Amino acid sequence: MILLRLAERLSMLLNRLGALIAIVLIIYMLGHILLEILMRSLGKSTFIMDEYIGYAVAAMTFLGLPYVLEKGGLIRVSLILDRIPKKYLWPLELFSSLITASCFIWISIFWFRNVQRSYSRGVISETLAETPIWIPEGAVLLGMWLISLSLVVRALKILCLRSHYLSESNKP
Amino acid sequence: MDILWVAVGVAVLLLFFLSMGTWIFASMLAVSIGSLWLLGDFNPDRIGLIFSRILYRASNSWELSAIPLFILMGELIFRSNLSERLFKGLVPITSRFPGGILHTNVLGCTLFAAVSGSSAATTATIGKITTQELKARGYNRNLSIGSLAGAGSLGLLIPPSIVMIVYGVQAEVSISQLFMAGVIPGLLIAALYSGFIMFKAWMNPALAPKQEIPGQTILQSLQLLFPILLLIFIVIGSIYSGIATPSEAAAVGVAATLVLLILERQISIPLLIQAFRGTLITTIMVCSLLVTAMLLSTAMGYLHLPRELAGWIAAQNLSPMMLLMALALFYIVLGLFLDGISITVMSLPITLPIVLLAGFDPIWFGIFLIIMIELGQITPPVGFNLFVLQSLTGESISRVAWASLPFFLLMCFAALLVSIWPEIVLWLPQVMTR
Amino acid sequence: LFSGALHAQTVSMDFSNEYNANSIHAQGDSYFIERVRELTDGSVNITLHTGGALGFNSGDHFYAVADGAVEIADTLSGTMSGIDPIFLLSSLPFIVDGVDDARRLYEIAKPHYEAVFEDNDQILLYASPWPASGVWSKTAINSQADLRNLRIRTFDRNGTETFRNVGAAPVSLSWGDVVPQLATGGITAVLTSAEAGANGSFWEHQDHFAAIQYAIPLNMVHMNKRAFDRLDAAQQSAVLEAARLTDLHNWKAVETRTEENYQTLNQHNVTINDPVSSELFDALSQAASSVVENWLNSTGDRGQAIFAEFRGE
Ligand code: NA
Ligand code: NA
Numbered sequence: 001m002i003l004l005r006l007a008e009r010l011s012m013l014l015n016r017l018g019a020l021i022a023i024v025l026i027i028y029m030l031g032h033i034l035l036e037i038l039m040r041s042l043g044k045s046t047f048i049m050d051e052y053i054g055y056a057v058a059a060m061t062f063l064g065l066p067y068v069l070e071k072g073g074l075i076r077v078s079l080i081l082d083r084i085p086k087k088y089l090w091p092l093e094l095f096s097s098l099i100t101a102s103c104f105i106w107i108s109i110f111w112f113r114n115v116q117r118s119y120s121r122g123v124i125s126e127t128l129a130e131t132p133i134w135i136p137e138g139a140v141l142l143g144m145w146l147i148s149l150s151l152v153v154r155a156l157k158i159l160c161l162r163s164h165y166l167s168e169s170n171k172p
Numbered sequence: 173m174d175i176l177w178v179a180v181g182v183a184v185l186l187l188f189f190l191s192m193g194t195w196i197f198a199s200m201l202a203v204s205i206g207s208l209w210l211l212g213d214f215n216p217d218r219i220g221l222i223f224s225r226i227l228y229r230a231s232n233s234w235e236l237s238a239i240p241l242f243i244l245m246g247e248l249i250f251r252s253n254l255s256e257r258l259f260k261g262l263v264p265i266t267s268r269f270p271g272g273i274l275h276t277n278v279l280g281c282t283l284f285a286a287v288s289g290s291s292a293a294t295t296a297t298i299g300k301i302t303t304q305e306l307k308a309r310g311y312n313r314n315l316s317i318g319s320l321a322g323a324g325s326l327g328l329l330i331p332p333s334i335v336m337i338v339y340g341v342q343a344e345v346s347i348s349q350l351f352m353a354g355v356i357p358g359l360l361i362a363a364l365y366s367g368f369i370m371f372k373a374w375m376n377p378a379l380a381p382k383q384e385i386p387g388q389t390i391l392q393s394l395q396l397l398f399p400i401l402l403l404i405f406i407v408i409g410s411i412y413s414g415i416a417t418p419s420e421a422a423a424v425g426v427a428a429t430l431v432l433l434i435l436e437r438q439i440s441i442p443l444l445i446q447a448f449r450g451t452l453i454t455t456i457m458v459c460s461l462l463v464t465a466m467l468l469s470t471a472m473g474y475l476h477l478p479r480e481l482a483g484w485i486a487a488q489n490l491s492p493m494m495l496l497m498a499l500a501l502f503y504i505v506l507g508l509f510l511d512g513i514s515i516t517v518m519s520l521p522i523t524l525p526i527v528l529l530a531g532f533d534p535i536w537f538g539i540f541l542i543i544m545i546e547l548g549q550i551t552p553p554v555g556f557n558l559f560v561l562q563s564l565t566g567e568s569i570s571r572v573a574w575a576s577l578p579f580f581l582l583m584c585f586a587a588l589l590v591s592i593w594p595e596i597v598l599w600l601p602q603v604m605t606r
Numbered sequence: 607l608f609s610g611a612l613h614a615q616t617v618s619m620d621f622s623n624e625y626n627a628n629s630i631h632a633q634g635d636s637y638f639i640e641r642v643r644e645l646t647d648g649s650v651n652i653t654l655h656t657g658g659a660l661g662f663n664s665g666d667h668f669y670a671v672a673d674g675a676v677e678i679a680d681t682l683s684g685t686m687s688g689i690d691p692i693f694l695l696s697s698l699p700f701i702v703d704g705v706d707d708a709r710r711l712y713e714i715a716k717p718h719y720e721a722v723f724e725d726n727d728q729i730l731l732y733a734s735p736w737p738a739s740g741v742w743s744k745t746a747i748n749s750q751a752d753l754r755n756l757r758i759r760t761f762d763r764n765g766t767e768t769f770r771n772v773g774a775a776p777v778s779l780s781w782g783d784v785v786p787q788l789a790t791g792g793i794t795a796v797l798t799s800a801e802a803g804a805n806g807s808f809w810e811h812q813d814h815f816a817a818i819q820y821a822i823p824l825n826m827v828h829m830n831k832r833a834f835d836r837l838d839a840a841q842q843s844a845v846l847e848a849a850r851l852t853d854l855h856n857w858k859a860v861e862t863r864t865e866e867n868y869q870t871l872n873q874h875n876v877t878i879n880d881p882v883s884s885e886l887f888d889a890l891s892q893a894a895s896s897v898v899e900n901w902l903n904s905t906g907d908r909g910q911a912i913f914a915e916f917r918g919e
Contacts, residue, residue: 023448026244026455029237033423037416040792043755043775047766050234050780058231060240061459064452073453074195074460075562077553077569081193092193099189100198103205107227110220114669124688126665128763133688140228222675226661234780332786340785342626342657346807347785414790417783470661474620476653520657525627 004156011146011153015067018146022064025056032056048129055136062143066150087163094158101151108144115141175480181211182477186509190553200464200554204471212475222474223467230466231459234419235334239462240455241422242288245403246297247447247454248429252438254399255301261396264389271373272380274315275366277302281323282362283400285330287407287425291549292458295324295560303564312379314575315372317565321557321572322365322579325546328512330358332411332418335512335545339538342520346535349601353535354542356600361543361586368582399436403428457563461556465511468554478506478519485526492530496591499523500544500584507548511556515545536590539597543587550576617837618651619677622667624658630801630863631680631734631825632656634856638732638827641848646841652678667828672726677833680734683824684762690722691904695912696735696824698901699768699894700887705864708735708822709857714915718908719826727831731845732853734825735860737867740817742803743795746877747816750889758795759784764897765797765820771893788812800867800878809874817880818890822860827852 036049068074076096081089117123119134158165185206189199204223208214214222249255259276266275280298288294299320306316328335331351340347373380394401403425410416410424433439472478485498502523506515527537549557552573561572590596621639625631632654639652662670667679668686686693695701695715702708712733723730741747741758756774760766769776777793787793788811796803800815827849834842871878881887902909 019452022456023452026240026448026451030241030244030423030426033237033241033420034427037410037420037424040777041415043757045777047763047778049778053234053237054232057233057236057240057459058228061231061456061463064456065460068453068456068460069195071453073457073563074197075457075559075569076193076195077190080191082568089193095192096194096198099194099202103198103201106205106216106220107224110217111224111228114224114673117669121689126685126687126762128766130688136232137228140231144227218674221673222670225666225670225673225675229661229663229666337786344626344628344805344807346810348789348810349807411786412790414787414792417779417786417792419780419783466661469659473655473660479653520627 001160004153004160007153008157011066011150012070014146015070015150018063018065018143019067022060022067025060025063029053029056048127051125051127051129051131055131055139058136059139059143062140063146065143066146069147069150090158090162090165093165094155097151097155097158101148101155104144104148104151108141108148111137111141111144175477175484178207178211178475179477179481182207182472182475183509185210186553196554196559197460197464200461200468204464204467207471208474212471214474222470226467226470227463230463236459236462238288238334238419238422239290239293239458240451241426242290242293243296243454243458244447244451245422245425245429246293246300247450248426248433248443249297249400249403250300251443251447251450252433252436254429254432257396258400259301259305261393261400264393269366269370270377270380271315271366271369272311273309274306274311274319274369274373274380277306277316277319278323278362278365278369281320281326282330282358283404285326285358287404287421288327288332290334291325291327291546292556292560293422294327295320295557296454296458296564298324299561299564303561310381313567315369315379317561317567317572318575318577318579319365319369321550321561321576322583323362324557324560325549325583326358326361328542328546328549329354329361329539331355332421333542334418335516335542336538337418338513338516339520339541342516343524343534343538345538349535350538352601352604353539353597356596357539357543357586357590360589360596361583364582364586365579368578399432403432454560454563458556458560461559462511465554469510472510478515481506482519482523482526485523492532493591495526495530496532496540499527500587503541503544504547504551507545507555508551509554510548511554512542512545512548515548516541533594533598535601536594536597540587540590543583543590547580547583547587550580615838616649616651617841618653619833620660621652621654621678621680622658622660622662622670622676623654623656623680624663625656625680627656629656629805630737630856630859634732634734634852634859635680635827637855638848638852641851642845645844645848650837650841650845664825668726671728671828671830674830674832676830678731678827678829680825680827683826686826689726691901692718692722692908693826694764694901695909697762697764697821698898699764699820700891701898701916702822703819705735705738705822705857705861708824711912711916712824715912718912723828724831728828729831729834731827731829731849732856734827734856736823736825737799737801737860737864738817738822739797739799739820740815740880741795741797741820742808742812743814743816744812745794746814746879747795747818747886748879748883749886753886753889756795757793758797759787759793760797764894764901767897768890768894769797771896772890785811800871801863804867804870809871809876812876814877814879815871816882816886817878818882818887820890 036046039045115134115137118137123133125131125133185203189202205219208219262276263273266273281294284294284298331354336350337347340350406428407421407425411418411421416424549555558569558572562569623632623635635654642650664682664685667681668689670676671679683693684697702711720730753772753774758774758776759779760776766776785806
């Protein structure tokens with residue numbers, strides 16, 4: 001139980017960090033697009049806008065997701081949830097957490113191999129920037145791991161608390 | 173028909189996960205994996221390979237940056253007193269009509285659609301302002317939610333529009349003509365919505381409680397609306413003057429909003445923190461859905477589902493009008509489960525040749541298709557406007573979908589009108605290019 | 607009883623392509639699929655997914671095919687340059703002066719392409735050339751002076767560098783933004799083929815096409831090696847024969863396509879400048895020399911060997 005509480009603390013801290021990076025990335029997108037517009041009006045260009053903003057969007061989506069998940073910002077269909085007494089909800093919550101975690105874990109295994117290959121072969125982007133693509137790919141991988149960790153911790157917590165578990169969506 | 177069982181299988185899987193209360197994005201993820209595994213007989217390793225790459229591809233797309241930025245613009249407007257002023261400005265204009273300030277939904281979305289290329293961003297931005305104001309004033313919940321869902325989808329039909337660009341590139345028709353072609357149908361649908369609101373309010377005045385008419389003149393009203401109109405002017409102006417592309421316009425919008433707030437001394441650290449936090453939550457909600465919707469589309473592609481269904485329609489040798497009805501039905505069914513861009517990309521290789529052969533104009537069909545896609549935005553189980561509204565209002569998806577039903581029907585009616593009178597679509601592009 | 611009785615097995619495969627169904631590439635791919643179907647009596651069934659309908663675009667294809675996520679893909683060669691710079695060869699500016707020349711260069715370089723694919727569990731089936739890239743513009747481009755500060759959209763880093771060297775102001779934009787930017791004057795010229803411009807109705811905003819013969823970029827169609835090995839011997843030779851036929855077909859198609867495109871341009875009153883003045887061509891070739899040099903440095907002996915054979919005769 002203490003171990004679980006520690007894991008939960010850690011996962012929440014990491015989620016917060018991911019969210020912070022995601023917000024910084026949004027600010028970066030804003031800045032880069034404005035810079036590109038300004039430079040274009042002077043007949044110049046950064047030449048890497050679509051490439052780097054693409055990376056930023058990908059990293060933002062995956063690094064920001066665990067925090068939003070934790071805060072209950074991701075929507076679900078509550079048609080059946082609303083009709084089940086709260087103390088019997090935990091098996092459904094457990095099911096959702098486990099199924100989502102297994103999807104992400106499964107996919108991240110293959111993505112990990114891909115990032116490894118991109119790194120070891122030195123694959124670069126075909127653009128002027130010649131970015132080593134393991135960096136943006138790795139950011140997405142990190143996000144997948146964060147999501148998986150968050151969901152596994154959540155599943156363990158549900159298993160421990162069972163009918164005492166209240167998800168963020170059915171807290172009063 | 174084998175493919176029919178596959179289609180039923182996918183639908184059953186999706187309904188299963190959704191009804192278990194799994195997050196919608198996770199349901200689409202699980203169904204993508206499950207349908208290839210169970211229905212397509214793919215081995216799990218290959219599924220992992222496919223979806224890991226698609227997850228990265230789908231999210232690594234710079235056009236998606238318009239979503240956080242338009243949402244941020246909406247957040248800044250919402251958290252400053254701009255939204256209040258927009259509302260106060262629209263009140264004296266709209267309250268003269270039956271239905272009162274319900275029309276701010278339609279009017280606000282129509283205005284904002286001219287700035288934004290996506291319907292999710294339009295719904296989220298206007299909805300953030302109006303849902304709470306309408307609720308506080310005791311307006312009928314169904315009408316406020318439904319009109320917002322319907323009008324929000326105008327983001328696709330009134331230019332600029334991301335889906336139009338996708339269609340134009342695929343169908344090899346002029347994107348600028350498509351943009352022009354969308355204007356009148358967009359206004360037509362807005363007028364139908366406003367007309368419906370007036371009719372309902374006239375039948376039952378309790379739906380839209382009579383407001384005290386504030387002692388404002390139109391001039392005062394315009395004064396209140398000025399900051400918002402200025403922002404719209406700057407965003408549209410940046411696109412039509414060539415300073416920014418439609419995808420970049422969102423950044424211009426945010427910059428203009430920030431400048432305005434600084435000039436008015438409304439900016440503060442707590443406001444910025446709240447705005448960014450809100451932006452993150454809405455953005456991730458929308459982006460996670462968009463990305464997993466693309467996974468679902470990939471799974472459908474591997475199962476050859478859209479292709480075979482469209483091929484089946486082609487094999488029926490229908491008359492032009494019957495063909496159109498069949499296609500409408502086909503697109504409404506696809507729209508239940510898929511997002512607009514995926515629908516366009518997956519079905520066009522088959523439907524476009526059939527449509528051209530039957531003698532329809534490709535520009536006209538583009539608009540017809542976009543209306544079909546807008547319908548898909550407000551149908552459950554996968555409907556982006558419904559999702560956005562669910563998260564804005566906290567109502568259940570079934571409640572939101574039910575409230576949207578009349579507006580769904582009105583949009584079907586609009587599709588019928590443009591089918592009977594194609595000039596509604598084709599007149600403006602013809603006049604403008606002459 | 608069975609039309610496919612000669613073959614032990616019936617196989618289905620998926621083929622990913624990011625272009626629309628009327629594009630020269632999708633048509634070549636359909637031709638290939640049709641030949642495969644004929645030659646195998648329908649026992650090898652390939653489904654073409656145009657418009658990136660499977661969710662992959664050219665940049666994803668190399669490793670998607672290597673891993674077997676999709677069996678066959680049609681990929682713009684330059685997008686694989688981050689994996690091996692050899693793939694930039696066909697889009698190097700001002701190397702070839704026509705379709706025949708481009709084809710000769712492809713034949714010379716083919717073993718090098720094949721080696722890269724083989725190292726990554728794939729085979730190269732056939733090439734799908736683009737019509738030559740030229741300059742679409744609002745005002746006529748007759749000399750180097752006309753290029754000065756021209757806001758031109760280029761499609762890769764080679765083009766950006768070449769046009770920067772010649773004094774133009776190259777702009778990088780995604781393809782979807784090109785027409786809106788032309789309409790609003792954000793850009794005034796586009797480096798692309800007559801074909802691509804015709805497909806985008808460029809004549810609404812542009813009156814001139816200068817056939818500078820910038821390059822004849824290639825698309826390559828590659829197949830997962832394990833998927834190929836799973837076919838029986840008769841099916842394998844049928845696929846290779848279909849690939850050979852498609853290669854012939856594609857090189858012929860690109861020539862007739864250019865003639866058809868020029869007719870379309872004439873109908874829409876686009877002034878075609880073909881051939882361009884030698885002053886303009888020389889200035890552009892000069893500007894491109896640093897690009898070619900860089901490429902030679904990055905590919906080492908392979909690049910030198912290809913160029914020696916191509917230029918030496
Ligand atoms: Na719009
Ligand atoms: Na839907």
